[in-house]
Amino acid sequence: MGYDAFPGNGSPKINKDYEIAKLEKKVEELERENEILKNFRAFLSQGHARGAGSSKSIGGEIGPIKKACGLMKVSKSGFHEYLSRKKSNAQIEREELEGFAVEAFHRRKGRYGCRRIDRELRKSGIAVSEKRVLRIMQKLGLAGKGATRKRRIQKKIEPGHPRLNLVERAFAVGERNRLWVGDITYIPTREGWLYLAAVIDASSRKVVGWSMSERITEKVATDAIEQAVGREGPPDDGSLVFHDDQGAQYTSRSFHL
Structure with missing residues (x-):
């Protein structure tokens, strides 16, 4: 039966x-x-x-x-x-310097450019030229928020995609695909740094999309959210809110829901 x-x-x-x-x-x-x-x-x-x-x-x-x-x-x-593989002394020194630079960059919440990072390193007793710090930051895709501030201010915010105070709105957070949270994790490896972008559903606390890259650009963020959209198929009615830390990867012109 x-x-x-x-x-x-x-x-x-x-x-x-x-x-x-x-x-x-x-x-x-x-x-x-x-x-x-x-x-x-x-x-x-x-x-x-x-x-x-x-x-x-x-x-x-x-x-x-x-x-x-x-x-x-x-x-x-x-x-x-x-x-x-065996590492050369130069490779070990380069990786250690990259680690110090990344640590200083995130200790200052991503606000410092190469000049200030250079000063931070010198305060810690690490003698390095500003040009070398700039090359390291460019290689790792690290850009101080101050350097992109003008671009973000000039960016037109579309009426359907407001950027401020969305998480404080009154809606049912218990419902899936209503609030997604973006997060980027910095992963040290023997070959340099990897950047893992994840999209988490606030209701289920599940990772619904992710992407990894050797450079921290807007692409690693957009790839993660595109995967989440493809997996979850959220409603296209403006009810889904995406919350992030307002970093350069999420405020670039190519990133939008």
């Missing part, structure tokens, strides 16, 4: 349950991918000796190596070859 034995109007409940199960499965998979990326970050930032550890021990730290390599878009053999 199947569902055809119970005639009635509308779609059978099993169809709705099936769709919900499919969505939940997608969310679970996305959460697993996000956890692997976080573990990958922790593995690289702890300064593991290259070539040390078996595939089993490394996999125990970051999760399935094949899956992790797939998310990072690198081959498994390439990952192991990367771990076996």
